[in-house]
Amino acid sequence: MRRVRTHTNPLKRFSIEVPDWPNVFEDPKxxxxxxxxxxxxxxxxxxxxxxPKMNILGTEIRLPLVSSVKEKIKSxxxxxxxxxxxxxxxxxxxxxxxxxxxxxxxxxxxPWPKKRHFKRRLITSELLLKLSQFMQKDSGIFIRTxxxxxxxxxxxxxxxxxxxxxxxxxxxxxxxSAWEEHCLRTDRHFxxxxxxxx
Numbered sequence: 107m108r109r110v111r112t113h114t115n116p117l118k119r120f121s122i123e124v125p126d127w128p129n130v131f132e133d134p135k136x137x138x139x140x141x142x143x144x145x146x147x148x149x150x151x152x153x154x155x156x157x158p159k160m161n162i163l164g165t166e167i168r169l170p171l172v173s174s175v176k177e178k179i180k181s182x183x184x185x186x187x188x189x190x191x192x193x194x195x196x197x198x199x200x201x202x203x204x205x206x207x208x209x210x211x212x213x214x215x216x217p218w219p220k221k222r223h224f225k226r227r228l229i230t231s232e233l234l235l236k237l238s239q240f241m242q243k244d245s246g247i248f249i250r251t252x253x254x255x256x257x258x259x260x261x262x263x264x265x266x267x268x269x270x271x272x273x274x275x276x277x278x279x280x281x282x283s284a285w286e287e288h289c290l291r292t293d294r295h296f297x298x299x300x301x302x303x304x
Contacts, residue, residue: 122192127203131161132185134203141165141211142228144189147175149213149283154179154187156280160208163201164189195228198236207240210247213283214296217253227259231266234301238270241303248276250286252296264301276300 127134137160144150144164153162164187166172172191179187194201215228229249237247251257264273276298282290289296 122190122194122197124200125188125190130188131203134161136161136186136204137208138163138202138204138206139209139211140198140201140207141213142195143167143213143215144171144175146171146284147178147189149211149281150175150187150189151178151182151184152281153211154184155182158186161186161188161203163187163203165194166191167193195233195236198240202240205240206242206245207237208242208245210237210241211283212247213250214252214285215256217251217256219253219255224259227256229260229263231263234263234267235270238267238303243303245303246274246277247271247299247301248279249299249301250283250296251299252285252289252294257297260299264299267301270303271301272304274300274302 139153139157139160139162141150141153141162141164144166147164150162150164153160164175166175166189169191172189175189179189190201198207212229216226218224218226234247241247249260251260264271277300286296288294
């Protein structure tokens with residue numbers, strides 16, 4: 107695979123076609139998880155393997171990675187995993203096959219540290235409110251970041267949606283992302299945030 111750019115503008119215009127869900131998931135009515143920024147797909151694939159009764163949709167804005175993950179999903183014969191190329195943050199309602207979101211995973215999103223790029227940051231109060239419209243009571247959002255400034259920005263967004271979510275103790279997850287594994291292995295500090303729908 108050729109070198110993939112680390113920083114890709116998420117605001118770049120993508121024309122994302124809504125999949126024909128029965129052709130994507132074996133059972134589109136299963137509980138549904140959404141992962142923003144699936145990268146090489148390690149978490150996405152492991153999640154699909156460990157939770158066969160839950161569909162998971164990943165999103166990624168680097169096309170070479172998306173193509174690679176699709177091949178892995180196909181080769182493993184996973185009927186409960188799919189990945190899309192593009193940023194669906196403004197069109198979430200079009201990409202929920204069963205009409206609700208049970209889990210959201212946002213692991214180590216690009217911090218966009220320069221002030222002029224803050225508008226590119228993924229986690230905003232607008233995104234959280236949008237997600238809340240499709241999440242039932244006690245469903246949740248799992249967040250990770252290893253960037254201090256971004257952590258402050260995320261906490262500000264979380265605190266602004268206190269009518270919809272509460273910061274809570276995170277349920278146990280039997281899997282971690284590749285970057286979280288790296289952080290643990292190298293003693294790199296990172297923060298966990300879990301938002302529970304109320």
